[in-house]
Amino acid sequence: MRSSRPRLPDVSVTQLEYLVAVERSATWADAAKSLGVSQSALSQGLGQLQRRLGIQLFSWEGRRRVPLEAAxxxxxxxxxILAQTGDLAAWAERIRAGSAGKLRVGMIDAAAVDHFGETLREFRENRPELDLHVIVGPSSQLLQGLGTGDLDLAICVQPDDPEVTHVPLLDEELLVYGPPGVRQSEPTRWGPWVTFPQGSLTRDLIGKALRALGAPFEVVAESNQPEVLSEMVLIGMGWTVLPRIQAERPPASLTPVQQTPLLKRTLVAATRHPGLANPAAIELTEELQRHATAMS
Incomplete structure (x- = not known):
């Protein structure tokens, strides 16, 4: 019985690398230089890719080749594919070398500073042979890094993405904070808001929770940094919703409008492919889980 699955094209990883390099570079000459190949080899490789896929990827505009929508x-x-192939190559290298080698970790600020900073320091000190590189950024940036293969592990807000494997670490309560002197009032009178930028997972959670209470969600200022949001609340620019541990520490020391949390967000340890997970990423995740359990 013949399979209904279409026959796979004979496409090489090198050809895919050529295509991504062209997309990232200003010119084909720059792309060839970044790959360490001649422009002729680059052109031939992409020509083979087009033939094997059976579709045209580029057209000519004068003397320039420009990508079509299909490209x-x-x-x-x-x-x-390149990210996953990189995972496979790194995993094979670790198996051959018998060591973890390198670990690239992304963390949101609350995880790196407020919850797991000491755990991360001890993990590094106990593994002097491990090349541990940490990036602090918003969850969306870290998840993108996972997808492109730039990160092995992300400690971030729980994503709604079936492509990401994650284990829960802890829940954070987020409270509503208003400018100095505001009194407790109905949610319909809250705002305007200073909050995280568009695309932030936490911003989406905040907006959904506020609308469920009937509160308007008019955003007048944005920042990825909780300290900046706290300062904007202090000068009366607007209201915000933050984890207590970030909003109520000096120098801002904000006071919540009410003691009942507006919502909870879950921080998770996220990876791409558990079958090829970096052994050091598994060890760090276990350490973070132990620390989170001890805190609860």
Whole structure:
């Protein structure tokens, strides 16, 4: 019985690398230079890719080759394949070397500063042979880093993404904070708001929770930094919703409008492919889980 699955094209990883390099570079000459190949080899490789896929990826505008819409779709797919192939190569290298080697970790600020800073320091000190590199950023940026293969592990707000494998670490309560002198009032009178930028997972949770209470969610200022949001509340620019541990520490020391949390967010340890997970990422996740359990 013949399979209904279409026959896979004979496409190489090198050809996909060429395509991604062209997308990232200003010119084909720059792309070839970044790969360490001649422009002729680059052109031949992409020509083979087009023939094996059976679709045209580029057209000519004068003397310039420009990507067609199909090229953008293929490039997105190529990035994913290259990230996964990189995972496989790194995993194979770790198996051959018998060591973890390198670990690239992304953390949101609350995880890096407020919850797991000491755990991370001890983990590094206990593994002097491990090349541990940490990036602090918003959850959306960290999840993107996982997808592109730039990160092995992300400690972030729980995503709604089936492509990401994650284990829960802890729940954070987020409270409502108003400018100095505001009194407790009905949610319909809360705001305007200073909060995280568009695309933030926490901002989405905040907006949903406020609307459920009938509160308007008019945003007048944005920042990824909780300290900046707290200072904007202090000068009367607006209201905010933050974890207590960030909003109520000096120098801002905000006071919540009410003691009942508006919502909870779950911080997780996220990876891409558990079957090929970095052994050091597994160890760090276990350490973070133990620390989170001890805090609860």
């Amino acid at each position: 953008r779709h293929v490039t997105d797919h190529a990035r994913s």
